[in-house]
Amino acid sequence: MQGKRILYLILGWFSLITGIIGIFLPLLPTTPLVLLAAWCFSKSSERFHAWLLGHKFFGPIILDWQSSDGIPKKSRNRAIIFMWAGMGISIFLVHRFWATVGLITIGLCVSTYLMRMPLRTENLESSETQDLVNSLEKTVKEEQKR
Structure with a gap:
């Protein structure tokens, strides 16, 4: 199980870095790669997933995608x-x-x-999105206490 977690973590970082490069190169799609990174981090690292959801630029993309609005x-x-x-x-x-x-x-x-x-x-944000943001803030605060 640890190997699977490491594989998701590596794939998540590779996807995120490639997505960041895609901001500057027109042929690389940024949004799908950031969404893939968020999914990989959700399977491998709660800390990185919370960080990505709280990110200034990438967080809103992921939250928009996850919301049903x-x-x-x-x-x-x-x-x-x-x-x-x-x-x-x-x-x-x-x-x-x-x-x-x-x-x-x-x-x-x-x-x-x-x-x-x-x-x-x-x-206005939906209650589902607001719940996700509140959960994210709680996770980040717990990580800061450690």
Whole structure:
């Protein structure tokens, strides 16, 4: 069981570091890698999971994903615009027919998925999200006491 925990921990850090690199490189998707890191940390390290949920930049991404409220419309639209801009640049630079077909196919699938996701209708956090934040704060305080 310890080996499985270590494997999740290594995969979590690899995913997080790759996601951070993806902020600067257009072909690496940041959000899915951060979500994968959060899942891996939830299986391997409560401390790292709490740290990631409380992170200034990555915490809101994970909390939005875990809540059943949906995503903000502004975030959805921004994701679609930046995804297509990155794919457009890639298509322009690569000039390969199959790469273009692949990118357009992936873009259409991801855009369809994002357009079908529920949108958050109000700015107030749901009770489920608030419970998660309260649990996170409690865990962080316990870790600071140690």
